[in-house]
Amino acid sequence: MDRKKFIQSLLGTSALAAMPYSSFAGESNEILDLLKGLEKPVSGSMYGFSAAPIPKLKVGIIGLGNRGAGLIEMFQYMVEKGQCEIVALCDIREKQVSKAVEKLATFQSIKPVTYTGKDDVWKDLVTQDNVDLVLVTTPWRWHTPMALYAMENDKHVACEVPIAYTMEDCWNLVRTAERTKKHCIMIENCCYNEEELFVLNMIENGVFGDVTHTEGAYLHDLRAHMLSEEYYEGQWRLKQHVTRDGNFYTTHGLGPIANYLKIGRGDNFAHLSSMSSRELNLSETAKRLNASEQVFKCGDMNNTMIRTEKGKTILLQFDVHTGRPYSRINKVVGTKAVHDGYPSRLFIDTEEPVFWGHNWLGDEEYSTYKTKYQHPLIKKMKSVSQQFKQGHGGMDFVMMYRLVRCLNLGLPLDLNVYDGVMWSAITPLSELSTASKSLSIPIPDFTGGKWKEERELEIMRRLASD
Ligand SMILES: NC(=O)c1ccc[n+]([C@@H]2O[C@H](COP(=O)([O-])OP(=O)(O)OC[C@H]3O[C@@H](n4cnc5c(N)ncnc54)[C@H](O)[C@@H]3O)[C@@H](O)[C@H]2O)c1
Secondary structure, eight states: OOHHHHHHHHHOTHHHHTOOOSSOOOOHHHHHHHHHHHOOOOOOTTTTOOOOOOSSEEEEEEOOSHHHHHHHHTTHHHHHTTSEEEEEEEESSHHHHHHHHHHHHTTOOSOOEEEESSTTTHHHHHHOTTOOEEEEOSOGGGHHHHHHHHHHTTOEEEEOSOSOSSHHHHHHHHHHHHHHTOOEEEOOGGGGOHHHHHHHHHHHTTTTSSEEEEEEEEEOOOHHHHHOSSSSGGGHHHHHHHHOOSOSOOHHHHHHHHHHTTBTTTBOEEEEEEEEOOOOHHHHHHHHTTOSOOOOOSOSOEEEEEEETTSOEEEEEEEOSSOOOOBOOOEEEESSEEEETTTTEEEEOOSSOOSSOOOOOOHHHHHHHHHHTOOHHHHHHHHHHHHSOOSGGGHHHHHHHHHHHHHHHTOOOSSOHHHHHHHHHHHHHHHHHHTTTTOOEEOOOTTTTGGGSOOOOGGGOOOOOO
């Protein structure tokens, strides 16, 4: 791919059409000008947005592969309580649709309308009259077009991660949500994990003092999944690694961190620098397995450093090529405490500095904190989530529960369009930086300046008990 096409693939198709250069050399100043040129006027009007209550939410799901099929089960509790109903299912593969219909029939008596076969049959699901919420769980390339079409057709949309991977798509999502006044969120389940909510609750209650640095990651050995001919439909995920290099899966690590740092609610991402290592692991495995794709552009490890407007730093790592055991790191460094994940450990600073002897809390003291600062949402939902299919240790259920209940009650959602777009935009920006010797890239403000207003995190808000 030549440099011009590469830049266009990250920024969006309109980027180079709008550029003022007759011949594009890909110099740093040109890239920064292009980014600036893509910015669109936005108002931040979706902060605090709530739609009219929908007492029984009607859901349509597009994409019934690994994720879509799993998420169906998260609705059982709310379906049985009459809070929602799955009224439409869609996948290009007929077999996926019939398996999903079978699964749904184990807890919902009303049959959904089904759509299958063609690449664009999902448009019929979106325009089905009684659908209130479109849930998108397809490969990445469909996320933005499906979300935009849903909003244009008067539907709320909840989309899997990442919600976009070009800058143009990021801007279009924000602009469309603000114009249509529809909820458009990225369902980042790790924001609902017990450990992340425990850390957030401690931060909100001052245990960490002021937070200065955080680290997050997506470290997950996906070689077997990506190289399998069956696991991902058409090996869509492997193909990303052939032509791109950067941090492709930012949101599992970054979503919870953005909550810790109140990104969009008092602080914002300011700029980033990104660097990838060479690639060896995935190609060596592909050769051993005699796989069809054996040459990959994506490095084995990407490190992206982000600085916020208020001077906090974030190290975000991405590695799905090596056998490094699963981790999202989940490190938080504050003036009074430090947390490290995998496994979860806590350090509480002493009043006076000491020469030696900094230690993580012992099991007993750690448990005291764990009990005292367990997030109220987890406290409330744990017994329920354990009776039903939980999804990733409970977080998928808690996330879907909150989404359905906030829509039932006509409340602002925990996550908004700005969150999804801000966390997703780090991917194309990391690719630009990686391809430009770690050039420092300014991160645009998608909130129209609204990030400057201190706001409570919606995820800390309690709902009336059910
Ligand atoms: N949050 C999480 O923990 C988590 C976990 C797994 C996957 N995901 C995300 O979920 C999404 C799906 O991943 P997956 O593992 O289920 O992939 P998958 O390949 O198993 O499933 C994708 C499904 O979408 C269908 N599809 C493709 N194009 C379509 C179209 N035009 N119309 C309708 N259906 C179409 C495919 O047939 C397939 O069944 C990805 O965005 C991924 O990042 C998130």
